[in-house]
Amino acid sequence: MAHDHKLEIFRGLVKFKSNTQKIWGVLIFLSIVTTVEVALGIIKPRALTHSYFIGMKLLNWIFIILTLVKAYYIAWDFMHLRDEKTALRRTIVWVPIFLICYLIFILLFEADYIYNVYKDGFITWSF
Amino acid sequence: MDATVNTGTEDSVWGGGNRPLGASYGKMMMWFFIMSDALTFSGFLVAYGFSRFKFIELWPIADEVFTHFPFMHGVEAPMYYVAFMTFVLIMSSVTMVLAVDAGHKMKQKSVILYMFLTIIGGAIFVGSQAWEWATFIKGDHGAVETNSGRILQFVNAETGKRAALAEFAKTLPEERVKHEASEGVWFESEGYKTSYSLNEVVEGFKATPNILIRTEQLNEEGEKTLLDRKASLAKILEANQVVEGANLIHNEYGHRLFADFFFFITGFHGFHVFSGVVINVIIFFNVIIGTYERRGHYEMVEKVGLYWHFVDLVWVFVFTFFYLV
Structure with a gap:
């Protein structure tokens, strides 16, 4: 099956030359997000654990949003939803x-x- | 031979072989399966959320539960090992995409290499999870459980750190045997014999003035409540049994539902990883013997790839809701 890959992420902000390159790019992005999550989980900045938004700690909102971001890139680029x-x-x-x-x-x-x-x-x- | 009336539609729509939504039958079915599986996992995770919201003030703090790193005994390393596991799984997801990409280009050798790396990554992950389970089941400091099923943990007042039962429990000249269902009431028995009896822990606690009790209750700072010595001495009277480690009924880290959901959700996910590795191995050998080379396309690699990425996707959520939030 010949596949046409859409080679841009972040709404065209970053463009890749080949699909392989895009895969590594997405890996780097996912690793950065995971590192940020783990760092926040270990440091637990007081500013984020003591302020609330709709009854939940700001830190937890950040974790959940970052998770959804990661889920988006896994589904869109690894599972090729972008190309469907x-x-x-x-x-x-x-x-x-x-x-x-x-x-x-x-x-x-x-x-x-x-x-x-x-x-x-x-x-x-x-x- | 030609008994059917040719209406002219056999080839275009009803003749089969067409691809609605531009996806082949197999790929579409894999997506349907993934959707239903995603709903199953969501059900589990939301049930976890339900129990957590129900006991929001008693829930264990994940950072205090998962503090170990292999080969680094006694070092407090919360989260690092899970972060490592997450990275391994993302990495194996990447090698899987690379295998799919190589398949599109009909490069058999690269597909073999990348599939192999994916399988290794999956095996490392399953092994890590087994280690995580073993550490969790074995337990850390030990605790006592009260009549109402609440967990009381011990803290050394001088260092402010958790105190293990062995640090203060007295060894009394008493004979202690494992409680079997065949002796006494038929529905009461214990799965393991704790290293100290309740009596030894209570006596040791009374004799050691620098040990305090920590309850499950979270205070306004989001930390577990530490009782003073007087309140601790009153609280220890509620103790009903000694708990070491975690299982489906007792959990020294805090609320027992935490352990139940931990075993159930990470277990179900681990089972998915395991079956993913098995399926990957099958496809790996098919690639080696050239099945897809003869077939003319590597779509099968793409389908197992979808499943493998899904397993990664689920882990991203399990990681967040079990270890971070």
């Missing part, structure tokens, strides 16, 4: 995203409710 037809790509990506968002929303809300029941109930859970 738009319809296929959208089918593969948006269906699970919709279902997973729904699942996250409903289960985390429920868990938070149970947490409050445990906390405010007149029963001690530690004895």
